Amino acid sequence: MKKIPRLGSQKKVGWVKALWLFVLNVHLLIGTPQSKDPKHLQSTGKSPEDQIVERLASLGARVFRQSGRVVEVNLNGTKVADGDLRLLAEFPEIIDLSLEHTQVGDDGMIYLGPLQKLEWLNLYRTRLGDIGLKHLKALKSLQHLPVGRTNVTDAGLIYLESMSQLVYLGLRGNKVTDAGLRHLQKLTNLTGLHLGETKVTDAGLRYLQPMTKLKNLWLHNTVISDKGIPDLANLKSLEQLEIYETMITDEGVKQLQAALPQCRIVRQVE
Helix, strand or coil, rough: CCCCCCCCCCHHHHHHHHHHHHHHHHHHHHHCHHHHHHHHHHCCCCCCCEEEEEEHHHCEEEEEEEEEEEEEEECCCCCCCCCCCHHHHHCCCCCCEEECCCCCEEHHHHHCCCCCCCCCCEEECCCCCCHHHHCCCCCCCEEECCCCCCEEHHHHHHHHHHCCCCEEEEEEEEEECHHHHHCCCCCCCCCEEEECCCCCCCCHHHHCCCCCCCCEEECCCCEEHHHHHHHHCCCCCCEEEEECCEEEHHHHHHHHHHHHHCCCCECCCC
């Protein structure tokens, strides 16, 4: 006669099976720790590139292709982590990467080295710090670098000295002072510089004088005053200057407008 297992044994077998199935499903959904590395992609019939695109999409990314190649990845506001950025190494054609309002920081910047065609890197409101800027020095094609509301300070700006190809640098809301602006003097190709809500003063404006191509300058919510008018008036290429919530007076604005007739001076939040 067939032996009937005890009820307790049946419960145990059922519990173990359920646990095994749960673990299996988890591995199928998110992969093993190794599978986060592109070298450990599963054989699914899809190309490695398509598998990585799916991984990025699962993080909330928007991926854009041109002529079949991934050229833009937008991860704004997603839960992407530093380690996830290693996936991007498989897309050397990327020219635009946006990581705004995410938790990525210095460690993640290490994985961006292979992106030698990257022109736009949005790191606004991330955990980026001074060391992270050091890792970005290798990106020779980078032109647009918004790093406002991050942990970047004067100490990190020294790593930007060699990035003369930059045309836009955003430092809004960072702990940047006049001392940090000294490191930006070699960025003579800048057409846009955002210094709003920083600690810069009139004394630091002299470091902007080599920027003869500067068209847009944000100085709102700073202590810039009429003492800085002469240095601002020398920036003859300026087309827009935002100085609301500063100490510049009506008379100072008149002087600026006379010196820079082509410049739109913004004195109120728009």
